[in-house]
Amino acid sequence: MTTLPPPHRVLRIVHVFRAPVGGLFRHVVDLATEQVRQGHQVGVVCDRLSGGAYEDTILDVLAARLPLGLIRLPMQRQISPSDLWATGSMMTHVRGLAPDVVHGHGAKGGAYGRVIAAWLKRRRAVASIYTPHGGSLHFDPASPKGRIYFAAERMFERFTDTIIHVSRYEAAIYRDKVRAPRCAVTVIPNGLRPEEFEPITPRADARDLLFLGAFRDLKGIDVLIEALALLCADGLRVSAHLVGQPEGRADYERTAGARGIADQLAFHDPMPARDAFATARAVVVPSRAESMPYVVLEAIAAGMPILASNVGGIPEIFGPRAAELVPPGDPHALAAAIRALLADPRQAQADAQARRDWLRPRFNIAQMESDIGAAYLAALGRPAAAAG
Numbered sequence: 160m161t162t163l164p165p166p167h168r169v170l171r172i173v174h175v176f177r178a179p180v181g182g183l184f185r186h187v188v189d190l191a192t193e194q195v196r197q198g199h200q201v202g203v204v205c206d207r208l209s210g211g212a213y214e215d216t217i218l219d220v221l222a223a224r225l226p227l228g229l230i231r232l233p234m235q236r237q238i239s240p241s242d243l244w245a246t247g248s249m250m251t252h253v254r255g256l257a258p259d260v261v262h263g264h265g266a267k268g269g270a271y272g273r274v275i276a277a278w279l280k281r282r283r284a285v286a287s288i289y290t291p292h293g294g295s296l297h298f299d300p301a302s303p304k305g306r307i308y309f310a311a312e313r314m315f316e317r318f319t320d321t322i323i324h325v326s327r328y329e330a331a332i333y334r335d336k337v338r339a340p341r342c343a344v345t346v347i348p349n350g351l352r353p354e355e356f357e358p359i360t361p362r363a364d365a366r367d368l369l370f371l372g373a374f375r376d377l378k379g380i381d382v383l384i385e386a387l388a389l390l391c392a393d394g395l396r397v398s399a400h401l402v403g404q405p406e407g408r409a410d411y412e413r414t415a416g417a418r419g420i421a422d423q424l425a426f427h428d429p430m431p432a433r434d435a436f437a438t439a440r441a442v443v444v445p446s447r448a449e450s451m452p453y454v455v456l457e458a459i460a461a462g463m464p465i466l467a468s469n470v471g472g473i474p475e476i477f478g479p480r481a482a483e484l485v486p487p488g489d490p491h492a493l494a495a496a497i498r499a500l501l502a503d504p505r506q507a508q509a510d511a512q513a514r515r516d517w518l519r520p521r522f523n524i525a526q527m528e529s530d531i532g533a534a535y536l537a538a539l540g541r542p543a544a545a546a547g
Contacts, residue, residue: 170535171200173227173258175249175275176268177234178209179218180404180429181373182453183265183292186325186349188221193528195224202227202256204249205268206234211404213429227256234267238307242271250275260286260535266294266308270315277318286538289315290323291333293450293471297377300336312337320538323347323531325451326472345534348475349451350527351460356519358462359436366398366425367501369439371432371454372446374407379445379468384411385490386445386497388418396420397497399443402427402435432457439463441500441507446470447487456522459514464507466496478517483510 172194174187191201202225210218222229230252234245253261253275261279263272269289276287295312298305312333316322321343324330330346372378380401387397401411401424408426415421427435432454436442441464444455449471456476458465467473469484477484485496500507 169198169200170194170259170532171202171227171257172260172262172535173202173204173253173256173272174262174264175204175253175272176264177206177236178265179205179214180210182349182451184210184214184217185453186290186292187264188217189350189352189524190528190531191221192224193524194532195226197528197532200226202253202258203229204252204271205229205231207231208233208235211429227258234271236267246271246274250278254279257283258285259539260288262288262290262535264290265292266312269294270311273315273318284539286535287318287320288323288535288538289319289321290325291329291450292325293329293448296329296332296336296450297448298336305336309337316341321345321534323534325349326475328472328475329450343534343538345530347527347530347534348472348522349453349456350522350524351456352524355433355457355460356515358515359433361440362437365437366400366439368397368399368441368443368497369435370399370401370403370443370445371435372403372444372452374401374403374405374411377447379447379487380411381414382447382488382490382493383443383445384414384418384420384424386493387420387423389490389494390498391420391423395498395501396423397501398423398425400425400427400435400438402430404429433461436461436463440504441465443493443497444468444473445485445487445493446473449473451475456518459511459518460522462508462511462515464500464504464511465514466493466500476518476522477514478521480510480514480517 194201232245232248235241261272261276263269273287276285279285295308298308319342324346327346390397415424442458444467446468451472468487470487474481486492
């Protein structure tokens with residue numbers, strides 16, 4: 160194991176989250192792996208009811224790397240009486256790991272993690288860290304669920320040393336919906352591995368577009384289907400792969416059939432992002448809400464032409480090219496953007512290269528891990544090591 164130079168001591172870190180799917184899962188896997196590579200003792204606690212064979216394989220690989228191991232317990236998505244049992248089980252397990260840091264991710268993982276950290280603080284110094292990853296922040300504050308979740312967020316601040324947001328957008332939404340935090344706050348964007356900046360060459364049988372994500376209206380799949388139906392009615396048949404967990408997929412398959420474009424779409428179970436990228440000539444992210452989506456980062460790093468909605472932290476990823484983003488929830492605007500992209504492949508590729516060049520020095524995993532480590536040390540009352 161790597162020995163860290165003084166004064167950077169080894170930390171015992173436990174990450175807690177619910178579902179091993181999506182960008183939150185990717186973030187924790189990457190962060191935990193890099194922390195282990197840097198010499199820290201790391202463990203993970205997550206749900207055993209979520210995910211599929213693809214995610215199970217990733218977790219098996221991760222578990223083999225973790226000095227503090229990986230445990231999966233049943234965790235319900237919604238607030239439930241079973242949360243009491245889950246919390247008790249996690250307390251028993253995490254106490255035995257004697258962590259310096261408990262880092263909760265997402266609404267449910269953040270709640271579990273902060274309760275556990277507060278309980279452990281009665282006996283020893285423990286940093287309680289929370290990263291929302293969007294989570295409950297997507298709710299309307301005027302809705303009954305929104306009022307419940309934002310009241311809970313405010314309550315859990317009492318048990319929080321530091322909130323780490325993955326985008327400036329997420330930090331602003333938290334302030335707007337929950338109010339200004341009463342704990343430390345920092346913004347640390349997601350980062351990519353060096354090999355993810357290797358360009359992808361589309362396969363010979365590549366389709367026009369790729370959607371990669373959860374089959375939920377929040378991700379704008381209905382908008383994409385409507386945009387493709389508009390183009391088809393106008394004489395342009397655009398083909399696409401849609402990749403994600405089977406949950407919710409059948410509704411969109413029926414919608415595609417009803418709009419007469421079922422033969423233009425192919426639906427698939429999850430696969431590695433770079434494998435999926437090779438099946439298409441461009442990526443489309445028509446989301447209605449996002450925080451700092453990995454699929455946008457990954458696609459740009461791989462040199463893929465991309466169309467994305469102007470939501471959440473996506474403008475922060477596009478930087479000086481944010482004006483290229485498409486209004487969310489507007490199939491006519493998305494259809495026009497798809498038509499323009501497919502009409503000029505050479506310009507699409509030049510734009511993709513420019514986005515990649517801007518992204519590379521700003522979103523990397525080494526910087527992400529370093530900044531998060533500094534936040535841990537600050538929460539523990541220890542100053543971060545000086546650079547160099």
